[in-house]
Amino acid sequence: MSFLSILHILFSLSLLRYVSSFDITRNDNLVLYWGQNSYGATHSNTADYQQRLSFYCGSDSVTDTFPLAFLTTFFGEGGVPSMDFSNICSTDNDPVFSGTELPNCSFMASDIETCQAAGKIVTISLGGATGAVGFTSDSQAQSFADQIWNIFLGGSSSTRPFGNAVLDGIDLDVEGGGSAHYAAFVTQLQTHFKGASKKYYVTAAPQCPFPDANLGSVINAVPFDAVYVQFYNNYCGLQAFSNPNDWNFGTWDNWAKTTSPNKNVKVYIGAPADSTAAGSGYVDAGTLANVIQQTKSQFSSFGGVMMWDASQAYANGRFDVAAKNALTGGSSAPSPTSSKSSSSSSSSSKTSSAPSSTPTSGGCAGVAAWQTGVAYVGGDSVSFNGHLWTAKWWTENDTPGGQAGVWTDDGACTSAAVATKSVKAIKTPVADVSTRASSEAQDAKSTPNADDVVTPISDTRKAASETSTFRPRWGRD
Template identity: 45%
Template sequence: MNLFHTALCALFSIALFGQYTLAFNPLSKTNVVNYWGQNSVSSTGGSEGDLVTYCQDDTVDFFVVAFVSQIVNGAPVLNLANHCGATFPGSNLLNCPKVGQDIKACQAKGKALVISIGGASGSYSIDDPAAGAAFAEQIWNIFLGGNSATRPFGDAILDGVDLDLESGTNKGYVSFIQTLRAKFATASRPYYITSAPQCPYPDLATQAALNAAWFDLVLVQFYNNYCGVQSYGTNNFNFDTWNTWATDVSINKNVRVLLGVPGGPGGAGSGVIGSSQLITILSSIKSYSNFGGVMMWDVGIAKQSGLAVAAANYLHGQSGTTTTTRTTTATPTTTTSRTTTAPTSTPTGGACSAPAWSATATYNAQAQVSYNGRLYTAQWWSQNNIPTDGAPWTDVGPCSGTGPTPTPTPGGCGSVGAWSSSTAYSGGAKVSYGGFIYTAQWWTQGETPGSASVWTKGAACSGTLRRRRFYANRR
């Protein structure tokens, strides 16, 4: 009788909450998270499939549907790239019943899915608490457990919200989360709130919310920044800093911090790594108390490269589970192209035709310099990093002669480069303009220092800084 009662309760739970609520574990240290919805793989000639195509095996545990990219008159604006174009009559809100069907199919296979607010471009900042609470009501009714005549995904109920805030200060998102949490507390099923800050700590766009609201997962973007995975093995790589935030600052002391990486070539400007390097990094950080797995931008790229499968095989194997279908998810036709991503053009030494290294010059990835009779190649953006100190410089070999002296950047202010309207700057970036140094408070492009509030005016151009940290934008 007890066994029958237990089985009956289990069946009732599946019917009430959905099978996915029994499978996904937010406290796991082996979760694989992928973003879906922006078709980033098109940059490498591919095409992102329907959401349901990525739910057919155990590779990905958690999907982030991207993005609610704007807030217009207090209402969300949904952007799913090429996946959905129809809108509700008299509205700009997308009407995507096929995506709704896919969401339910993925949930039935044990996946959790959340809607992401933000992205690299768009207008979604909320600084007012009242506006944050009102926007939470909109999100609850349109995507979660509420009711609305215009639900983009029909009767599909997403499992929560992700904040991918990459501009603004966003203090209103504290009340946004608190309002949703109050609704979650009386719901008959679990909901989750996640965030995707960039790795420089603190992340200005999400700092207010991260320090004052309850998050379940934090998907830190360790790419397109000096602290990304390309800096693993140096003091710049700062997973330990984020784990300390989780244990000492976060309201939820059990929040999980995930290592965010590009899914493969085309996923980011820097931080693209292969499966062996990813597993090396995961093996070194998995012992952190709040480690929670890996996040990838995005699912199409991660499947094309095979990186998601490699991560899942490693992480899920750590938890004692394996999946026989994983070997079928890689795309054999694209595997051979991965060999072209290695810098095959790097010379093996010879004459010092490269310019002499300069402490005040800035170098992008694959830039070459000569220093003390040897040739060096930069693996990522660098300034004032002495080549003989190691990363980001790779010693190519000896050379003879003296390279040309590098030409200073016109209009610069010592070691701080001149502002450019075509360059994207993230929070903390420094530029020179009109004889002064300016610091970006959040992501910006095309906003002139001195006339836009994103820039804080600093000292006049006299002297130099040790280095300029340039934080490129992720997506």
Template identity: 35%
Template sequence: MASHIETSIILLSLVLFSLCKPSFSAGIAIYWGQNTDEGTLTETCATGNYQFVNIAFLSTFGSGSTPALNLAGHCDPNNNGCTGLSTDIKSCQGQGIKVLLSLGGGAGSYSLSSADDATQVASYLWNNFLGGQSGSRPLGDAVLDGIDFDIEAGSGQFWDNLANALKRFNQNLNLAAAPQCPFPDAHLDKAIQTGQFDFVWVQFYNNPQCQYVDNANNLLAAWNQWTSSPAKQVFLGLPASPAAAPSGGFIPADVLTSQVLPSIKSSAKYGGIMIWNRFADKQNGYSNSIKASV
């Protein structure tokens, strides 16, 4: 009888331990919205390959400009043509996928002129894409899971104010950032230092000094710098094909899984892989090749 009691206690302890362990498992984030040949948002999520989808981009905002989406031909926001994406977004979320709106990009017209401007942009984002209320929501009535900062132009000023203002609306709102791999990032360092960012998917491409070039030495050195930042989780951002990053950084799937992932997965902040972008991934099958190892 005693042995049965001891066995029961051990089993109960194991069950309680398993319930207390963190539930997060590493995943893949993808950017969608910049090529009509990438397929629909619903099709993207239906692959089962992604845990995060960044809708790219809100490319115009701030400094008194009228905010504007650029989804590269998927729909025309000027005639409310993108509101139908609400169904796609809800479909993705129904599969447990977090859908974020990405701000900026490499070819946008955006800036923040002051802390007050940042607060106004935060209010616009909250009311038009997140949990607030607006009579004109560009993506329909779906409530996005968060905001991604892909800031590649202008100064590094006031992005910290924007991050703080968004979190004041809802502390559980997901904030992501996509800095370049040279550490610290010229545009987003002050924002990341706030500690408000849940996911930081670092762009380890188009930056020869910290991307994979014949070996992973420079990449791993930069990775270690990024994991020392206040980011809650750090993702390795990679192009899905050589064409997706003209200045380099593509890592063949077999090299990634054998030479890079074993080194970075030991980090307590490792969150997974970010892929640029859905079109290149669809063409090249990159996420299919790596998802079992992420």
């Protein structure tokens, strides 16, 4: 090995000190499900379709955990599980291991390791709304745990769909089939974790009605690190936050402290990332911020926010950034660059330009007037009703001085200090960001470059609307 090679390795190792590692004990973590291209299920604008995983782990990423959704079949051909990641990797568009229905997604190894190197964890989510999952006995569940360990985690197998990449744990999104024998599955899996060279995590995504019909007895029986409660598609969804008879985060907090075998388990608010991501439960960014801050301050089990899903969040004006800003109080989150596409199935986009009406005299001269339909990020300033206002975090359609509390009143416009402040609109036409999906001739399986620019989907991996059955993670109504 050359001297320069040794220096390069030492330099690379030194950089690891500056990458924040994942911390499950925090209360500002963000979980973003990836894999099902939920946006593509209801929109035809391919520019905002789901990108490769590494695209969401770049320098502007605010996500801490990526569950890969979903491992849809437990016992497929040859007794091996199967999985589907829509337009990125599936049995429709990719080779499978001989004698199985397990797609070979080894090109995703570099994506997974890119995210992990950035201090994020990547897990495999089992189930989904249409998953063919379940066990007939404890022994079958235990054997399946051994198989999951060998295929996805720290074990070894000839059928490892992500090659040498080692995932960070599993997530149970069981939305049908009952809870029988899942406790044996988790217990057996956790025996592999003991003495392992890295930390592994076990999470679950129950529906908000308590107890969850499929996971309730499981999370009562064995320790989980976190539960991503789906506060949507149910009466207890985010739309019911102001109704104490329906909103039941307090019930989940009580479960965490009194019933869960892990008294340090974290409870997340599960939220749709756009109105088309779920049947009900979507709320705008300002409302979600209010829910986050009140819940975070009231319940010590609060761990953060889960969103369904990555494609929807990025198309919806970087809804993930809005949530992260609310979780962290508006600290250091990057400004969104993606556009919010129309909620209809057309490819047209909702666009907003900076407001044209600005004061021309007084201390607020040059500061744009607040306007509906424009998204602002933390630090943006506007004038409204004769005062200067500064956004605390991402906001849209929240009137300065209103109940959402997202604007700081900097005083009357006569203050000279406000004259230099300006506003920026963060929404851009889809045409401006469509370059993310350009250069179709490039090989989708190449390693992402140092700038974490997404590698476009190749011609052999056709648009998901033509080749895949979408599985939006819509739960039970």
